[in-house]
Amino acid sequence: MTKRPGILLAAGVTVAGLVTAAPATAETAARHAPDRLTWTDCPTKTYPRLQCSSVSSPLDHDDPSGRRITLALSRIPHTATTFQGPLFVNPGGPGGSGLSMAGFVASSLPKAVAAQYDVIGFDPRGVGKSRPALDCVPKYFEPPRPASVPDAPGVEEANRNRARSFAEACGQKYPDLLPYMDTVSAAKDLDVIREATGSGQINYFGYSYGTYLGAVYAKLFPERVRRLVLDSNVDPDGVWYDDNIGQNYAFDARHKAFAAWVAKHDSSYRLGSDPAEVEAAWYAMRKAVGARPAGGKVGTAELEDTFLPGGYYNGYWPSLAEAFAAYVNDHDEDALVKAYQRYGAVDAKGDNGYAVYSAVQCRDAEWPRPWSTWRNDSWRVQAKAPFYTWNNTWYNAPCADWPVEPLNPVRVTNRSLPPVLLFQATEDAATPYEGGITLHRQLHGSRLVVEQGGGNHGITLSGNDCLDTYLADYLAKGAVPRAKGSRADPDAFCAKSPDPQPLTDQAAPKSARGAESATRGSILHRLLGFRG
Numbered sequence: 134m135t136k137r138p139g140i141l142l143a144a145g146v147t148v149a150g151l152v153t154a155a156p157a158t159a160e161t162a163a164r165h166a167p168d169r170l171t172w173t174d175c176p177t178k179t180y181p182r183l184q185c186s187s188v189s190s191p192l193d194h195d196d197p198s199g200r201r202i203t204l205a206l207s208r209i210p211h212t213a214t215t216f217q218g219p220l221f222v223n224p225g226g227p228g229g230s231g232l233s234m235a236g237f238v239a240s241s242l243p244k245a246v247a248a249q250y251d252v253i254g255f256d257p258r259g260v261g262k263s264r265p266a267l268d269c270v271p272k273y274f275e276p277p278r279p280a281s282v283p284d285a286p287g288v289e290e291a292n293r294n295r296a297r298s299f300a301e302a303c304g305q306k307y308p309d310l311l312p313y314m315d316t317v318s319a320a321k322d323l324d325v326i327r328e329a330t331g332s333g334q335i336n337y338f339g340y341s342y343g344t345y346l347g348a349v350y351a352k353l354f355p356e357r358v359r360r361l362v363l364d365s366n367v368d369p370d371g372v373w374y375d376d377n378i379g380q381n382y383a384f385d386a387r388h389k390a391f392a393a394w395v396a397k398h399d400s401s402y403r404l405g406s407d408p409a410e411v412e413a414a415w416y417a418m419r420k421a422v423g424a425r426p427a428g429g430k431v432g433t434a435e436l437e438d439t440f441l442p443g444g445y446y447n448g449y450w451p452s453l454a455e456a457f458a459a460y461v462n463d464h465d466e467d468a469l470v471k472a473y474q475r476y477g478a479v480d481a482k483g484d485n486g487y488a489v490y491s492a493v494q495c496r497d498a499e500w501p502r503p504w505s506t507w508r509n510d511s512w513r514v515q516a517k518a519p520f521y522t523w524n525n526t527w528y529n530a531p532c533a534d535w536p537v538e539p540l541n542p543v544r545v546t547n548r549s550l551p552p553v554l555l556f557q558a559t560e561d562a563a564t565p566y567e568g569g570i571t572l573h574r575q576l577h578g579s580r581l582v583v584e585q586g587g588g589n590h591g592i593t594l595s596g597n598d599c600l601d602t603y604l605a606d607y608l609a610k611g612a613v614p615r616a617k618g619s620r621a622d623p624d625a626f627c628a629k630s631p632d633p634q635p636l637t638d639q640a641a642p643k644s645a646r647g648a649e650s651a652t653r654g655s656i657l658h659r660l661l662g663f664r665g
Contacts, residue, residue, distance in 0.1 A: 170329045172208060180236030184208045190258070190325040192313050200309075204322055205262035206255050207232040209239035213248035218332045218359060220250040220608070221323065223257075224661045225341025225365075225591075227316070227493035228486035230261035233660055238338065241594040241653055246609045250336065255326060257319045257346075259489045265310065267488035269303035274479035274487075277432035280423050281523040282515070293504065296530035303492065304536030311537045314492035320350040327357065334359040336608070340591045340661055341365050341564060344555075345372070348545040348572065355549035360611060362604065364556040365590050368568030369575065372542045373494045373529075374501065376568070378514060381525055383562035385518035387444035387588055388412075390560070394447070394632060395454050401635040402458040414461055415440075416519070427460065428470035431477075437524040438477030439469070444521075444562040445590045446658040449476065451636045486662065495535035498542040504533060546575040552613045553579040556600060558587035558629070570621055580613040580624045587629035591661045595654040599627035630654075 175185035186208065189201040211217075222234040235254035239247045256263040273295075283289035303311060323346070327335045334357050339347040344363035351358050368376055392411040399406040404414050419433050426432040431439065439456075443449045452472065459468035479487070501507055507526060515522040553576045557569030566583075573581040582603050584592050593604045603625065606612040614625035 169331060170206070172210070175207070177236070180209065180233075180240065182209055182239075183236050184210060185232075187263075188326055188329045190322045192310070194318060194321045202258055203264040204255055204258065204326065205232060205264075206253060206326065207235040208254075209235050209247070209252045211249055211251050213245070215249050216251075217249045217608075218251070218334060218336055219327070219330045220252045220336040220338060221326070222252060222254050223337075223339040223343035223346055225339070225343045226260070226486060226490055226662070227257065227319070227342050227346075228260055228489035229342070229660075229662055230482070230486075231255050231257070232261065237656060237660055238594065241657075242608065243605050246605050250608070251330070253326070253330070255323075257489070258322055259310070259314055259492065260485065261482070265307075266485055267303075267307060267310070267314070267492060268481070268484050269306055269488040269491070270299050271481070271484055273299060273484060274438075276430040276435045276473075276478075277426045278434040280433045281437060281527060282433070282519075283523065289508070292527045293530065296527060297534045299491070300495075300531040300534040300536060303488065303531070307492075308536075311492055311496065314489065315496040315540055316346055316349050316493060317353070317540070317543060319346055319493070320353055323350050324354055324357065333357070336360040338362040338608075339364070342367060344564070344572070345369060345545075348547075348576065349543045351547055351550055351553075351576075352543055352545045355547060358550055360608065361550065361553040362556075362593075362607065363553065363572065364593050365561055365564045366555055366557055366569040366572045367564050368571050369542070369545045370571055371568070372498045373532075374498070376564075377525055377529055378510060379565050379567070380563060381514045381518045381522040383560075383565045384441070384444045384521040384525075387560065387562040388415075388440070388520040390588060391440075391443050391447075391450055391453070394450055395457070398454070398635050401637055402454050403462055404454075404458055415457065418457065418461055422469070427466040427473075431466075431469050431473045434524060434527075435473050435477055436469070437521065439473045440476075441521065441524075442476045442658075442663050445661070445663055446654065447589060448633055448652070448654050448658065451633050455636060491529075491531050491535075494529070495532035495539070496537055497540055499539040500529075500532040500535070502533060507533060545572070546577075548577045550576060550578065552611070554603065554607045554613055555579055555581045556584070556593050556604070557581060557623075558584040558589055558592050560586065560588035561590050561592075562588070563590040573623075574620045577620070580616065581622075582614065582625045582627065583623040584629050585626050587627075589630070589654075589658075591657055592630075595630070595657050596652065597627060597630045603627075 170186045172184040172186045186206045187203050191197045192200040192202050222238045223231050224234050231254040235252045239252040259267040279291040280288050336359050337347045345367040393408040395411045396406050396408045404411045422436050423433040443453050456468045456472035459465035511526045559566045573579050593600050617624045
């Protein structure tokens with residue numbers, strides 16, 4: 134690929150138009166060792182034992198004497214006599230803040246297990262309270278946006294211009310940072326944090342994109358991995374364009390599962406007892422808000438954003454179904470606006486998350502430059518998966534014009550690790566099941582626990598006792614299921630968690646009702662966020 138004028142290049146070796154990340158060595162992260170961490174109390178009502186700290190890390194790990202950035206940290210300290218070291222936790226993204234994850238994980242694990250670890254959360258470079266934090270275009274998702282599906286004159290051009298202007302704004306605002314916004318740099322940051330704790334090895338627990346971050350860390354520093362838990366696994370062979378195409382099909386399947394659930398509870402929602410009828414009603418609703426945005430805010434793009442979280446977590450289905458039914462049956466636009474504000478609206482934190490998401494994914498790997506490739510692939514996939522395809526295309530479209538040359542993805546295949554524990558739901562949409570099988574095959578000696586029939590993204594510490602027992606046994610004793618079959622086969626299965634019940638179903642046990650109370654599942658999925 135020919136280098137384009139105006140593209141920012143990081144220091145590195147250019148091979149076939151790609152910048153290859155320099156290999157990590159033990160010396161790279163150790164040459165300028167950070168000071169030991171100083172922890173201060175920063176309690177919250179939910180996590181009264183929470184502590185906070187920060188550490189500096191090189192912006193460019195190949196120039197450890199150069200400019201430094203600051204990484205924000207949180208911790209729930211160990212209390213047991215037996216101390217197993219730091220347990221780093223990451224919610225995914227890229228762009229997700231991990232500061233609240235320490236409190237959540239420590240309070241959700243069995244007390245005897247959590248007490249043996251310093252559970253440490255962190256905001257990766259560019260995120261949240263780490264400095265500098267990215268925000269390329271504030272209020273980029275201000276409603277209503279252009280429609281997603283370009284089936285009317287001018288729609289494709291409007292979306293292309295928005296995405297291109299976002300990429301240009303990022304390049305103009307952060308020309309010194311973008312060359313170092315990538316997963317390899319974030320993994321090396323993680324090793325800086327490890328060293329600052331004084332620990333020779335880490336324990337790591339990552340969800341979603343955090344599985345890829347953990348696998349990359351393990352590739353760079355295999356001797357420094359003690360235990361590694363990866364939940365809802367990124368397919369490392371699809372980073373990132375192909376993985377996003379896979380998502381389009383999987384989210385469409387989850388949307389069909391939502392429609393089937395609504396049809397099953399037709400007595401509550403009156404949208405039809407046939408899933409096809411419910412789907413038709415949803416697409417009719419999308420067409421209606423395209424012609425006249427609900428409340429002047431919820432057009433087609435916002436509607437898709439509102440219902441997308443239901444593809445991550447079925448605990449949202451009852452509330453989404455109520456808004457859906459209120460609009461269709463009662464012409465209640467306010468219900469749809471409230472649902473959008475709850476699930477789809479993007480605030481300043483979301484602006485930061487999207488900037489980091491774009492910066493990391495566009496830098497990590499090559500994306501097609503000819504727009505015709507994106508257009509042709511999107512229409513091809515749209516024909517079979519109409520729920521999410523074009524929305525996802527525009528979400529990632531800044532990568533078609535990103536002002537920094539891409540790196541080569543890390544090949545995470547690894548034969549040098551202790552047993553790794555993987556968790557995967559068979560119907561996960563954000564990280565489809567095949568990715569878990571691929572990572573299981575590539576991490577030799579790993580064990581894969583599958584939630585059979587489960588469709589949520591992020592499945593441990595979410596109320597499934599079977600899954601959580603495997604997790605607790607591993608963190609407590611390093612125990613893993615006995616290997617079964619080939620490396621492409623799961624090693625253990627758990628039954629899926631039950632689907633929710635409508636909010637109005639008072640006959641159902643409280644644990645099965647769909648209200649978003651402070652259940653572990655709802656708390657976890659608020660921390661994991663969407664799109665990552």
